Amino acid sequence: MFKPQEKRVSMSFRSYVGLNDNETKDVDIGVEENFNEQLNTRLLPGEAVVAEAQNVLMYAPLSEKQGKSGILIVTNFKLSFVTTEERHREEHGLQENLLLGENDVCLSIVDEIHQMTGDKRRRLLPGSSVPPKVKGLYIVCKNMRVIQFSFKFSPVGHGKTLTNALLHHAFPRKHHLLFAYDFREPYYNCQRTVSMFHETSDWSKELSRTRAVGWKISTVNQDFNLSTSLPRWLVVPAALVDCQLMEAARHFRSSRPPVWCWSSSQGAALVRMADLQPTITDSRMLVIQPSVIRHSGLSNIVPEARTQENIMLENVRKGHPQRTQPELMELTQDLPTPKDVYLSYCKLRDLCTPDVRQFWIQDNHFLSQVENSKWLSTVSACLMKAAKAAAFLQENVTVVLQEADGRDMSCLISALTQLLLDGHFRSLSGFQTLIQKEWVAMGHPFCSRLGHISNTEIQQSPILLLFLDCVWQILRQFPSAFEFTETYLTTLWDCAHMTLFDTFLFDCERDRLNASQDRSKPITLRTMWDWGEQFVEKDIALFRNPLYVPKKETVISVQSSLPNLALWSQCYFRWIPLLEIKCGGAPQTDLGLRALHAQIDNLREQLAKVKSGEKSNRITCPSISKQRVTSFFPFSASIDSAISPALLSSTLALNSSFVSNEALLDSQSLLNAPD
């Protein structure tokens, strides 16, 4: 869709080490010569430049010695660094987002902005005043990327102007300031494989796919009168009438009574609901001291609410073919709150974004610091919970997940449980369907949790990342169970912050619907799952797992204990060049398998030709023996990952048509290698 502009490639980083102030003049001349070429960032339709700083240095990761010079630009979409020394990612086989340049990041992925003064960093908060002279910026992104700029060669005032603009635009206070409202590119949705759960048909399809009986689709929330955060269509026990549901809903937090998400083949269902309201809205009720409410225990629940909960659970029980008593799983007390998850993430992020001084110091105590972050123990707790829910469902017991507002850990546990039990969700389109169903439709507050909008009342929390990490752990234990790869999961986390897609943009379906109908602030909804909008075929090919063997019936029994887990090195370490293994790591296995698949396809085709009597030359498969990719492929932080472009593109081209094993077995192969 966009043609990357021609860029000059230069082989090496320039060293700006040890330049004294009196030498700066000479350098300035050199730098200005560079800028005669008129550098510009590529703007998307609707994108506008807000501020620009010239003669900026961007340091190489974990380096304060090497860098490249260019201009730094803030637009309403991204922070863009444009240089004459850009490398061609295509030549390196690296992933390339069509909407961003190599040194660009979208504004929503910016997590923290620090001002550099000498060796010291000071965090700049949105709304705080920027000092008159900004020498450098240290920017930490939500995907653990660190970008460091220096304004020491920039004209006076450029640093401050740019920092101001960045602080203002990276942390917008209103939703309609997000780029999705400005983006003017026409959109024709061409993805059809993912169920979006916007329509009742998606729900009825899911009901019939899982052969659920005892459940029906209710239209009571069609206009969001029951709950603002639930979808318009609710699957509820068949015996329940809408007025009962309305009556019960107000006793649950966020008005979220039990709703269905999934049924096992035996008939047990997975159901989610919120905690009961501890506060009293009804004037007829007893007055409870606010101080008591704060330590919300069960004792604070109003009897009326308890009764309503029981009525609901009784109906859930009746939804079971054997009328078995459902198992209530309490998530609020056993799992960390969104705030806990955020604090844990912050510690993990600090561990994964070291500067060069911290790196080797951290290495000595890395394991205890990881333990201290509690990230892995949180992952372990989530996996354990999901495994427990899966075990109940396998014993044909209905599971009811109950959590505060039912919008955070419920999404995570519910989705994980289904992933363990139902092979349908382990395909690529199935997984995206699962995210649509359990996260998007059920109202995970993406806008708040991903921090698209800056507001002190909003609790940012990477619950989605925690989920992706859990999925990665399962994938690591069961490498052939999923159609997608870790590269897909990592990419999904990166792209969750691309604020021009609607999938992760809103807090709930109502917000999405309202936004799409508001004529004063028009917005085009475009789904994340249309990956062709962001990536070319060779990058999308790497989303598919060459080891995948589809087995719909298999239940996965994941090991959730901490010693069986690992830190997700691709996602968290890929911006640290010191950890990049040349010619090593998982990509070797991945690419080796892709080549093997290509060879097999090739042979099948030869065989078909020979059998049909066609003249066939022996097709030679390009060998990947000279493959040169690093352990972080297709991501890379290092500047000298020299890969032979010809070899790489041939291997990737070979793999682009590789779909799945089943498809492969009878595919009319597209994997025609050149003779």
Added chain:
Amino acid sequence: MMGTDKKLRSNVSQPSIIEPGQPASRPDDPPLLPGEKVMGVAREVTYLCPYSGPARGVLSVTNYKLHFRSMDRDTPYVVEVPLGVVSRVEKVGGQSSRGENSYGIELFCKDMRNLRFGHKQENHSRRNVFEKLQQYAFPLSHKLPLFAFDYSEVFPENGWNVLEPIAEFKRMGVPNDMWKITKINEHYEICDSYPAVWAIPAAATDDDVRAVAAFRSRARIPVLSWIHPESQATICRCSQPLVGVGGKRCREDERYIQLIMDANAQSHKLYIMDARPSANAIANKAKGGGYESEDAYQNAELVFLDIHNIHVMRESLRKLKDLCFPNVEEARWLSGIEATYWLKHIKYILAGASRIANRVETHKTSVLVHCSDGWDRTAQLTALAMLLLDPYYRTIKGFEVLIEKEWLSFGHKFQQRIGHGDDRHSDADRSPVFLQFVDCVWQLTQMFPDAFQFNETLLITILDHLYSCRFGTFLFNSDRERVQDNVKQRTVSLWSYINSSIDNYRNPLYLPRPGVLEPVASVRLISLWKGLYCRWNPGMRPQDPIYQRIRELLVLKEQLEKQVDECKQEQKARVSRNMPTPPRLASPVHS
């Protein structure tokens, strides 16, 4: 873990089915190896499995192994442990002990596990097996032969021929203008812990060698380990110079080092990599040892690699065993690993090896490696550096050669470090130096999944037989001792066993490729080898082996290739039947 010897590797927790019809004299007898004999049997013994609870059955002791078979379960449940693995046998409880299973035997093993058996208190029921266990777990302490000398199985391959020193030097292009092969140590008279054949600088005379030997600890003079096929930069190994507190110098040694430097025309420099922390190297001066001063050795740069001694490593592994067996403490797992320092030691060894390889490859400069005696840390470093530099050593046969050469022939004291057949379990000479090397190799296989022809099973099999005493390979401290005891004639080589079923040890992802491996020595990328250290714990599940899937694909590929060829043959035959004249396709082509 596929393709391993089930008899040896049978996981204590996983019931394995006993094949009927084994040629055993009594129905209770365990399956026996050629040369193996049952020495004692105890009935109604309870094996106290830390994972699946007590199991009752029969405990047999042979001259090779301990064998327990349960009688109270539907599928018989078997525990087998070669007695060489046992480091300590103890009685638990006495005649007056109360409580179930409080009376019995406990075995402490070298492979990270302990086994506990409960016996009936009547009639001293444990006495016989306890005595037999003592005798056959520690035969050398009881004037009995090691099992390897009784073992008589015949294999199609002969592993004793794996290393032919002259041929291996020839592979590296030695002798050449600068390096010669000498048999000065043919009768182990210069150095009793070195091999019989060395490669040394061509210009060095026999007198030089003798003079240098006098100045190096235990006469372990600098000799060639590896030479770069293009740059001629070398890795040489030796022991520390006998500098002492007075700072003694030896002109011959200095000249000899200069000869090593001069043998590499690409560089006018030499790196001396001292594996020890500098403090330890300095402390060694008090004992007459020390390190090369840069004043005395012109153009040599001395680097300390900060790897600790055998005692520190032994203590580190002890802590690791406490952490991994029988159960892991989940909440403190990561900080627990950190507190053992095991991964940190691994990191320093890998970093050292990587540094050596980098100097040789990138700087084209020769490196001389030593520690104190040059048979522990030095062997780790040279072997790993060679593995990084030379793809040959990453093949199965090449890896066997590497172990034969850098570890066995250069006198790593396996007998002392492992304590084969010896009951002094707290002997200060024991240390997991070789285990640490294999762990480092495993780390490399994790970082470079397609660079090695062998798989994890090979590494685990090597370690299992490092202790088992079934093969002669890891017995004794030096070549001299092995020759003296006719090990090659009287025992079977581990490589005979491995090479006779070599397919079990192949890595299906292997792609032979030239070039140097550059590992990243950071704790962030070094992981605990759970497949080894935690393998007795059924709760520690290794990753689902992807090898199975890859093998399937490889088989499919082979079948298709065969089919294509067959079809073509068939067609050709049909064509030649139908057409008497050659078809157009086969007509000569203008060029």
